[in-house]
Amino acid sequence: MKIATYNVNGINGRLPVLLRWLQERKPDIACLQEIKCPNEKFPELALLDIGYKAVWHGQKSWNGVAILIKKKYEFEDVIRGLPGNPLDDHSRYIQSKINGIIIGCIYLPNGNPAPGPKFDYKMAWFKRLNTLAKKLLKLKSPVILLGDYNVVPTDLDAYKPERWVNDAVFFPEPKAAYKSILKQGWIDSIRYLHPDKKIFTYWDYFRNAFNRDAGIRMDHILLSPGMEKLLKKAEVDRHVRGWEKTSDHAPVWIELKDK
DNA sequence: ATGCCTGCTTGCAGCAGA
Numbered sequence: 001m002k003i004a005t006y007n008v009n010g011i012n013g014r015l016p017v018l019l020r021w022l023q024e025r026k027p028d029i030a031c032l033q034e035i036k037c038p039n040e041k042f043p044e045l046a047l048l049d050i051g052y053k054a055v056w057h058g059q060k061s062w063n064g065v066a067i068l069i070k071k072k073y074e075f076e077d078v079i080r081g082l083p084g085n086p087l088d089d090h091s092r093y094i095q096s097k098i099n100g101i102i103i104g105c106i107y108l109p110n111g112n113p114a115p116g117p118k119f120d121y122k123m124a125w126f127k128r129l130n131t132l133a134k135k136l137l138k139l140k141s142p143v144i145l146l147g148d149y150n151v152v153p154t155d156l157d158a159y160k161p162e163r164w165v166n167d168a169v170f171f172p173e174p175k176a177a178y179k180s181i182l183k184q185g186w187i188d189s190i191r192y193l194h195p196d197k198k199i200f201t202y203w204d205y206f207r208n209a210f211n212r213d214a215g216i217r218m219d220h221i222l223l224s225p226g227m228e229k230l231l232k233k234a235e236v237d238r239h240v241r242g243w244e245k246t247s248d249h250a251p252v253w254i255e256l257k258d259k
Numbered sequence: 260a261t262g263c264c265t266g267c268t269t270g271c272a273g274c275a276g277a
Contacts, residue, residue, distance in 0.1 A: 009265080009266070009276085010265085010266050010267070012266095013265085013266055013267085014266095034266095034276085036266070036267065037267095060267090060268085061266090061267050061268065061274090061275085062267080062274095062275070062276090110275085110276065110277055111277090112275090112276080112277060150277075164277090167277060168277075169277060170277095202277080204263085204264075204276090204277065205263080205264035205265055205276095206262080206263040206264055207263060207264095208263095216277085218277090245265095248264085248265080248276085248277085
């Protein structure tokens with residue numbers, strides 16, 4: 001079973017890229033972030049045409065998340081929005097149980113400029129995620145929390161760490177918050193299989209960053225404890241970042257053994 | 260220190276992204 005995460009940076013603007021990638025990689029489950037469309041403009045039919053059902057949680061202009069599954073699966077227990085603050089109106093979390101696995105699709109706030117109110121919002125969001133992650137571990141089902149965490153966990157995850165020290169994705173607080181989630185027992189799939197490799201998932205549009213491989217890793221697939229025994233592969237489809245009209249992120253995916 | 264690109268808007272300039 002293949003499970004992927006992809007920050008598409010505008011699902012309608014990137015639709016040809018998304019459809020091409022889905023048909024190439026054929027993930028069973030794909031979590032999307034930054035769909036940047038209101039609910040009524042989600043391209044449901046175009047996805048159905050190539051064999052994917054979807055649930056989504058959109059908003060106008062910004063943010064927005066979705067989960068796609070192959071038609072043979074079913075969505076159960078869909079939750080829209082990160083629990084813990086009814087006043088938070090950003091669409092940054094959607095969860096569903098699929099084939100017995102709870103899938104939490106995350107678009108964590110970026111937090112720039114930092115320090116400031118946006119950074120405070122990021123850290124408050126992180127705290128709620130930490131609480132949710134802890135609760136999910138008490139359930140009997142396996143759980144995967146995946147998406148754009150907007151956190152570069154270590155120096156190994158940036159092409160030039162010193163260039164990022166003033167950026168909210170590299171601040172000590174979010175790094176510590178990410179670490180504290182891992183400390184609950186969650187497994188960072190990419191690092192579990194590739195502990196020492198420089199692997200990036202994002203390259204900005206400026207300065208020819210992709211061709212210089214000036215990237216960072218901040219899209220993560222976290223497995224609940226025990227699931228690592230099923231982990232066969234964890235990869236980044238970095239070639240997708242080289243396509244025309246592409247997102248600034250590349251898709252990340254894992255392959256799990258069938259039990 | 261800033262802007263570089265790119266997508267989004269009851270749009271054509273300004274905001275957000277990271």
